[in-house]
Amino acid sequence: MDDKKYLEELKVLPGLIQKHRPDLIIYLAGADPFQEDRLGGFLLTKQGLMERDTYVLGKCFEIGIPTAIVLGGGYTRNIDDIVEIHLNTIRVVHKLLKVDV
DSSP, rough: OHHHHHHHHHGGHHHHHHHHOOEEEEEESTTTTBBTOOOOOBBBHHHHHHHHHHHHHHHHHTTTTTTTEEEEOOOOOOOHHHHHHHHHHHHHHHHHOOOOO
C-alpha cells in the first residue's frame, strides 16, 4: 500500500468519528507504514506519513475532540528515519496549533 492508497483509505475517518462520537481519540502515529520498515509491509514515504498525520489530526482538531498522540513503531535499519518521522508528527501538531518553535 502506497501513499495514495493509504491516504484514500483514511477518508472513512470523519464518518467513523461522527458515528461513534468519542469523547477522546487516541492516535497512534506509528512509523511502521514507512517503506523501509522491516515489519510494516507498507510503502509509505516520509511525506505520505506526514500527510497522514496532517489529515488525521486536522480532522480531530477540526471536530474539536481531545486527542492523545502516541508515537510508536519504527523498525528501519536507519534510526534517523524513525526520528525524522516522529519529529514530523510533532511538526504537524505545531502547525495545527500554530505554535512557534
